[in-house]
Amino acid sequence: MLTRIDHIGIACHDLEATVEFYKATYGFTDAHFEVNEEQGVRECMLKINETGDGAASYLQLIQPIRDDSAVAKWLAKNGEGVHHIAFGTDQAVADEAAEIGGKGVRVLYDTPRKGSMGSLINFLHPKDCHGVLTELVQKA
Ligand code: CMX
Ligand code: CO
Numbered sequence: 394m395l396t397r398i399d400h401i402g403i404a405c406h407d408l409e410a411t412v413e414f415y416k417a418t419y420g421f422t423d424a425h426f427e428v429n430e431e432q433g434v435r436e437c438m439l440k441i442n443e444t445g446d447g448a449a450s451y452l453q454l455i456q457p458i459r460d461d462s463a464v465a466k467w468l469a470k471n472g473e474g475v476h477h478i479a480f481g482t483d484q485a486v487a488d489e490a491a492e493i494g495g496k497g498v499r500v501l502y503d504t505p506r507k508g509s510m511g512s513l514i515n516f517l518h519p520k521d522c523h524g525v526l527t528e529l530v531q532k533a
Contacts, residue, residue: 399481399530400451404464405473408456412437415452427509433462438509453509479528486531490515498522
């Protein structure tokens with residue numbers, strides 16, 4: 394079952410400048426930087442809500458590190474902006490993806506891959522989700 398919004402993914406050209414915008418404008422403070430080689434991005438998770446129950450939601454700011462990455466392709470076509478939405482699941486992401494895939498939605502990876510902060514992730518094809526690239530997240 395999908396239980397919450399884990400994060401909104403935002404593609405940007407300059408990670409440091411974009412993080413600074415969110416810090417200065419909204420006062421977000423808790424920044425976690427990471428490189429995900431497999432996904433071809435440098436990223437920063439900025440915490441929005443401190444709920445204390447482990448279900449905080451984040452902005453994921455992502456900058457491509459390779460011209461052939463999915464995000465580089467998307468940025469070249471669309472410019473900066475909202476790239477994907479990620480839902481948290483209360484079960485193994487492989488089981489969640491299998492359930493949703495069984496309803497005819499294309500799941501992008503056969504097996505879950507590494508996401509931010511030790512999470513496991515998969516994606517649903519945007520063309521099967523009314524134009525929204527959708528990520529499934531199983532927290533570490
Ligand atoms: N949101 C909505 N639609 C999107 C999209 C997005 N982020 N990315 C692509 N599309 C649409 C395109 O507009 C295009 O539509 P049209 O045919 O109508 O023009 C169609 O999907 C195909 O797009 P494309 O540019 O040809 O791109 P690809 O098919 O090569 O790749 C996708 C699309 C979704 C398979 C690829 O982006 C992917 O594998 N994404 C998952 C991985 C990812 O995005 N990683 C970065 C985030 C990492 C993280 O969150 O940790
Ligand atoms: Co994401």
